[in-house]
Amino acid sequence: MASPIRAYLNDLLNDVRQIEGGEVATYIPELAKANPASLAIAITALDGKTYAVGDADLPFTIQSVSKPFLYGLALQEYGRETVLKHVGVEPTGDAFNSTVMDEVNNRPFNPMVNAGAIAVTALVKGESYAARRQSVLDLLSRFAGRKLKFDEAVFRSERDTGARNRVIASIMSQAEMISGDADQILDLYFSQCSVLVSVRDLAAMAATLANGGINPLTGQRALAAEYVHDVLTVMHSCGMYNYAGQWSYEVGIPAKSGVSGSIAAIVPGQIGISAYSPPLDRFGNSIRAIAACKRIVADFGLHAFRSAPQSSAAIRGEASALSVRSKRARTASEREVLAREGARIGLLEAQGALFFGAAERLVRRIDEVLPQVDWLVVDMRRVYDIDLAACTMLARTYAASRKGALIFANARDPLREALSSMAAPNTLFADRDAALEYCENALIATDGAHTGASRLSLKSIDLFAGSSAGDLQALERLAKPFSFEAGQHLVREGEVGRLFFVIAQGAASVQLNLAGARTVRVATIGAGGCVGEMALLDGSPRSADVIADGRVIAYGFSIEEMMALSETHPRLLLTIFANLSRDFAERLRAANNEIRSLGN
Ligand code: GLN
Numbered sequence: 001m002a003s004p005i006r007a008y009l010n011d012l013l014n015d016v017r018q019i020e021g022g023e024v025a026t027y028i029p030e031l032a033k034a035n036p037a038s039l040a041i042a043i044t045a046l047d048g049k050t051y052a053v054g055d056a057d058l059p060f061t062i063q064s065v066s067k068p069f070l071y072g073l074a075l076q077e078y079g080r081e082t083v084l085k086h087v088g089v090e091p092t093g094d095a096f097n098s099t100v101m102d103e104v105n106n107r108p109f110n111p112m113v114n115a116g117a118i119a120v121t122a123l124v125k126g127e128s129y130a131a132r133r134q135s136v137l138d139l140l141s142r143f144a145g146r147k148l149k150f151d152e153a154v155f156r157s158e159r160d161t162g163a164r165n166r167v168i169a170s171i172m173s174q175a176e177m178i179s180g181d182a183d184q185i186l187d188l189y190f191s192q193c194s195v196l197v198s199v200r201d202l203a204a205m206a207a208t209l210a211n212g213g214i215n216p217l218t219g220q221r222a223l224a225a226e227y228v229h230d231v232l233t234v235m236h237s238c239g240m241y242n243y244a245g246q247w248s249y250e251v252g253i254p255a256k257s258g259v260s261g262s263i264a265a266i267v268p269g270q271i272g273i274s275a276y277s278p279p280l281d282r283f284g285n286s287i288r289a290i291a292a293c294k295r296i297v298a299d300f301g302l303h304a305f306r307s308a309p310q311s312s313a314a315i316r317g318e319a320s321a322l323s324v325r326s327k328r329a330r331t332a333s334e335r336e337v338l339a340r341e342g343a344r345i346g347l348l349e350a351q352g353a354l355f356f357g358a359a360e361r362l363v364r365r366i367d368e369v370l371p372q373v374d375w376l377v378v379d380m381r382r383v384y385d386i387d388l389a390a391c392t393m394l395a396r397t398y399a400a401s402r403k404g405a406l407i408f409a410n411a412r413d414p415l416r417e418a419l420s421s422m423a424a425p426n427t428l429f430a431d432r433d434a435a436l437e438y439c440e441n442a443l444i445a446t447d448g449a450h451t452g453a454s455r456l457s458l459k460s461i462d463l464f465a466g467s468s469a470g471d472l473q474a475l476e477r478l479a480k481p482f483s484f485e486a487g488q489h490l491v492r493e494g495e496v497g498r499l500f501f502v503i504a505q506g507a508a509s510v511q512l513n514l515a516g517a518r519t520v521r522v523a524t525i526g527a528g529g530c531v532g533e534m535a536l537l538d539g540s541p542r543s544a545d546v547i548a549d550g551r552v553i554a555y556g557f558s559i560e561e562m563m564a565l566s567e568t569h570p571r572l573l574l575t576i577f578a579n580l581s582r583d584f585a586e587r588l589r590a591a592n593n594e595i596r597s598l599g600n
Contacts, residue, residue: 009041009053012295016041022279022287025259027164030157034060034260034278041292042203044272048216052200059196060276061154063258064096064117066140066192068231068239069205071111072213073139074123075227086123086177087116089234096241096259096284097164099171107177112238112256115168121189122178129184136192143205145217148195155194162190199262199274206264206272209254232266236304243283251294252303261286265293267302314350314358315365316382316598320373321345323597325590326437327521328507331528332462335586337447338440345439346373347432349598351382359390363397370401375439379432381410391418398422409435437524458555461502463530463579471572474565479555484508484548490531491546497535499556503527506552511545524549533580535559 017039026032040054074083088102092109101108101115108115126132141148158165169182178185197205208215209232213223223231235254240247247255253273255265261278263286273296277288297303321342330338346369350362362378370376380386395418398406404424408415409432416428429435458464458472458479467475482501484490490501490508507526511519522544525531531546536559566573 003051005043005051006053008299009043009051012292013039013041013054015295016275016277016288016292019288019291022281024261024278025280025284028154028158028161028259030151030154031061031260031278036277036279038261038276038278039288040199040274040276042199042274043296044200044203044207044216046207046211046216046270048204048207050200050203052203054199055276056200057198058276059151059198060260060262060278061151061193061258062140062195062197062202062262063193063260064112064114065197065202065205065256065258065262065264066136066195067112067117067120068209068235068256069140069143069223070117070120070124070136070192071234072223072227072231074111074120075230076224077125078123080227080230083120083123087111087119089237091238091244093242093245097168099168101171101175101177106175108172110234110238112234112244113241114165115172118165118169118185118189119172119178121192122180122185124188129188132188133191136188137195139222140192140195140197140205142215142218142220142222143208144197144201145204145208145215145220146201148197148201150191151194151196155190158190158193159187162186165189193258197262199276202262202264202274202276203272206266206274208272210266210268210270210272229268232268235266240285241283243281243285247290251290251297252305253293253297254304255293257285257289259284261289263289263293265297268304270302313352314354314361316349316351318349318365318369319347319594319597321347321436321440321443323593324436325594326433326440326524327510328437328440328524328526329529330440331526332465334440334444337444341443341447344374344443345436346370346376347379347436347598348376349379349382353385353387354383354390355385355387356389356393359386359393362390363393366397366401366406370405373405375405375407375442377407377409377429377432377435377439379409379435380412380415381432383410383412386412386414388414391415395419395422398427407435407439433521458502461528461530462583463502463533463576465575465579467572467575471569471575474569474572475557478557478561478565480557482554482556484552484554486548486550488548488552489545490548490552490554491542491544493543493545494541496539497532497542498559500530500532500535500559500562501554501556503529503531504553504555507549508546508552509549511547513545519545536562536576537580 024034024036038055040056042052042056044050088107088109090109094100097114108119110116111120124132126135169186172178173182204217208222212225213228214221232254235256238244239256253265253267255263257263262276265273275289275292277286279287281287321338324347391414409429411428426438458475505527507524509521510523511521513519
C-alpha cells in the first residue's frame with residue numbers, strides 16, 4: 001500500500017508549486033544560480049523513518065539554518081550563563097543582517113540573526129582555524145546523521161561579497177562583543193553557512209532536536225538533552241527573523257529559515273520537518289517553504305499551543321478486591337473473607353503519560369479513595385511516561401498518606417527514585433498481582449482467617465469437603481508426605497501426571513513458560529490448596545510448572561490409587577469431582593468479574 005503520508009506530501013507539493021512570487025537571493029552571487037523551480041519537502045519521524053518528496057536529494061547550502069545547531073554547541077561547551085554574556089535571547093523585529101545591537105547588555109540580540117550567530121561562531125573551540133572548521137562540519141554532520149561537505153564555491157562567493165557581515169563583525173569587534181581575528185571568525189561563519197544539505201538532511205536535523213538531541217537515524221547524541229529546549233525556545237521566538245512573531249502566531253512551531261530557501265521546523269517529541277524552494281519573500285524566508293510548513297501544521301493540528309486536553313484519561317479504571325483478586329488460590333474461608341471485606345482493598349489503574357495535568361487528576365483521586373479503603377494499590381503498568389512533576393506530586397501524596405496504605409505496582413524508575421528515601425518495605429511491588437496478594441494476605445490476617453498454618457486434617461481441604469468419615473480415612477491411608485525446597489518443582493509442564501498434591505504448609509506458584517524464556521505466574525497456591533488435580537480429570541500432560549515459593553510440605557496422592565478407590569468408595573470421587581467443578585466455576589466467575597471491572 002502506498003504510504004498515506006507520502007501521498008499527502010505529494011499533493012502538498014503540487015499545491016505549493018502553484019504559489020508564485022519571491023526572488024532568489026542574489027547578494028551571494030553563487031546562490032543566484034539556484035533553480036527557482038526546485039521544490040522539496042521531507043518529514044522525519046523519531047524512529048528515523050523519512051518521507052521525502054520533490055527534489056529531496058538536491059543539495060543546497062544550509063545558510064542560516066546552521067545557526068540553532070551552533071548555538072546548541074556553544075551552550076553545551078560553555079553553559080547558559082556564559083553564552084548569555086555573548087548573545088541574548090530577545091527577538092529583534094529587524095532584518096537578519098541588521099547591525100542593531102543590544103547596547104544595554106553589549107551583545108547581539110539573539111543567535112538567530114547574523115550578528116548573534118557570528119558571536120556564537122566566535123565561541124567554537126579548536127586549536128586552529130582548520131580544527132574549528134572541521135568541528136563545525138562534524139557538529140552539523142552529527143545532526144544530519146551523515147558526513148556533510150562544504151560547498152567551497154559558495155563559501156568563496158560569500159567571503160568575497162560579504163560586506164554587510166564584515167560591518168557587523170567590525171561593530172562587534174570594536175564593542176568587544178567578539179574577540180580575536182574578526183576575518184577568521186567570519187570565514188568560519190561563512191563556512192558553516194556553506195555546508196551542503198538536502199531536505200532529507202534538514203528533516204533529520206530537525207528530528208534530532210524533536211528527539212531530545214539524539215539523532216534518530218544513527219542513535220547518536222548530537223546535543224545534550226538539557227540544552228535542546230533552549231535552542232527550540234530561541235528558534236520559536238527568533239528563528240524567522242522579523243517575521244518570527246507572525247510565524248509563531250500562524251504556524252506556531254520552532255523553526256529556522258535560510259537564504260538559500262530552506263526551513264527546518266520541529267514538532268517536539270514527534271517529527272522534524274523540512275521544506276526547500278529558493279524564491280524568498282522580503283524577510284528572506286522561502287515563500288513556498290513557509291506555505292508547506294503552514295499547511296502541514298494546519299492539516300495535522302500541530303501548533304505548539306493547540307494542545308488537546310488529555311488529563312482526564314490518567315485513570316483507566318477503578319476496582320476493589322470484591323471484583324479483582326490476586327492469582328493466589330484461596331481456601332473457602334479465605335474467599336469468604338475477601339467476598340465480605342474486599343471493598344477495603346482499592347485498586348486504581350493509571351494510564352498514559354503522567355505529566356503535571358494528568359498526575360494532578362491521579363493524585364486527586366488517590367486522595368479521595370484513600371480514606372475509604374485500608375489499602376490502595378495504584379497500578380502504573382499502563383503508564384508509558386512519567387515526568388518530574390508527576391513523580392514529585394506522587395511522592396508528596398505518598399508522604400502525606402496513612403502509613404502502609406498507599407501501594408504502587410509497576411512503578412517506573414523515576415517514581416521509584418522519587419519514593420526511595422521514604423518508601424516503606426511493602427510499598428513498591430513489581431506487578432499488580434503481587435501487590436494485591438500482599439493486601440489480601442493482610443486483610444485475611446486482620447480478619448483472623450488462617451493463611452498458611454499447617455493443617456493436617458484432610459476434612460478441611462476444600463477438595464475433599466463433604467466426604468464421609470469413612471472416605472476420609474481411606475484417603476488418609478493413600479496420602480504420602482512430601483517436602484520441597486524453594487525453587488523445586490512439584491509439577492513439571494509436559495510431564496504425565498501420576499500424582500496430585502495437597503499443600504499442608506507453604507505456597508507454590510503455577511508458572512507458564514512463554515516464548516523467549518519468559519515465564520508468567522498464573523496462580524499461587526497455599527496451604528489447603530491442591531496442585532496437579534487436573535490429572536484426575538483428563539490424562540493429558542501437565543499444563544504448567546508448579547514451583548515451591550519457599551519450603552513446602554505437601555501430601556501426594558497417586559492418581560491410579562485414587563481411581564481404584566472408586567470400587568470401594570464410589571461416593572468419594574463423586575464428591576471430589578463436584579468440588580473441583582465448583583472451584584472451576586468460581587475461578588471462571590472471578591475472571592469474568594475482573595474483565596468486567598477493568599477490561600483488558
Ligand atoms: N550566509 C548568509 C548571511 O550571512 C546567511 C543568512 C541567511 O541564511 N539568512 O548573509
